[in-house]
Amino acid sequence: xxxxxxxxxxxxxxxxxxxxQVNPYLQQYWPTLGLPVGTQVLVPLCGKSLDLAxxxxxxxxxxxxxxxxxxVEDFFNEHGLEAHVSHEGAFQVYRAxxxxxxxxxxxxxxxxxxxxxxxxxxxxxxxxxxxxxxERYVAHLSQILxxxxxxxxxxxxxDQTQMQGPPFAVADAEVQRLFKPAWQLQSLTSADVLGENWxxxxxxLSRLDERVYQLTRQ
Numbered sequence: 549x550x551x552x553x554x555x556x557x558x559x560x561x562x563x564x565x566x567x568x569q570v571n572p573y574l575q576q577y578w579p580t581l582g583l584p585v586g587t588q589v590l591v592p593l594c595g596k597s598l599d600l601a602x603x604x605x606x607x608x609x610x611x612x613x614x615x616x617x618x619x620v621e622d623f624f625n626e627h628g629l630e631a632h633v634s635h636e637g638a639f640q641v642y643r644a645x646x647x648x649x650x651x652x653x654x655x656x657x658x659x660x661x662x663x664x665x666x667x668x669x670x671x672x673x674x675x676x677x678x679x680x681x682x683e684r685y686v687a688h689l690s691q692i693l694x695x696x697x698x699x700x701x702x703x704x705x706x707d708q709t710q711m712q713g714p715p716f717a718v719a720d721a722e723v724q725r726l727f728k729p730a731w732q733l734q735s736l737t738s739a740d741v742l743g744e745n746w747x748x749x750x751x752x753l754s755r756l757d758e759r760v761y762q763l764t765r766q
C-alpha cells in the first residue's frame with residue numbers, strides 16, 4: 549500500500565473503485581446534516597469522484613486530497629474546468645470554482661489546510677487503507693480537523709479471508725474503536741449489497757455489507 553501502488557493503479561486505469569455516478573448515500577444523507585451553503589468539506593483520497601462535483605453543485609466549498617496526479621487532472625478535465633495550479637509545501641494544489649484538490653500525501657495535510665473545514669465526507673478513504681494505516685488515518689483526521697466538524701462515512705465489511713483488499717473490510721466494531729472518543733458516531737443504515745456488485749461476487753465473497761455513519765468531531 550505504498551504510494552507507487554496507487555500511482556500504478558491510476559496509470560493503468562485499474563480504478564474499479566471509481567463510481568460512474570454520484571454516491572446515493574451522499575445524496576440521501578448529506579442534506580440531513582443541515583450544513584449551511586458555503587461550508588467547506590474535506591474529502592480525503594478523493595480520486596476523480598463525481599461526488600466532488602455534486603457537493604460543489606449543492607453550494608459547498610470542496611477540499612479534496614489525492615495522491616495520484618492523474619486522478620486530479622482527470623477530474624478537472626472531465627468536468628471542463630481549467631484549474632489554477634500552485635505549489636504549497638508538500639502539495640501541488642489545483643483550484644477551479646468551488647473545488648480545491650491538494651495533490652500529495654494525505655498525512656502531510658496540516659491543520660492550517662483544513663482550519664475552515666467544518667464537514668468531512670469519506671466514501672473511499674478508510675476502506676482503501678490496511679489496518680495500521682487506518683489507525684494512523686483516523687488519528688490524523690482527529691488531530692487536524694476542528695471540533696464540531698460533521699460528516700458522512702461509508703464503509704464496507706466482508707469476510708477478509710475470502711478476498712484481499714483494497715477495498716478492505718472494516719467492521720462496525722473497528723469503526724467504533726477507531727473514532728471514539730474523539731468522534732460521536734450515529735449509524736444511519738446497513739445493507740448487504742453483494743447482489744449489486746458482480747465484481748465482488750466473482751472474487752468469491754459470500755456477503756458484502758455497506759454501512760453509513762454520521763460523524764461529529766467532539
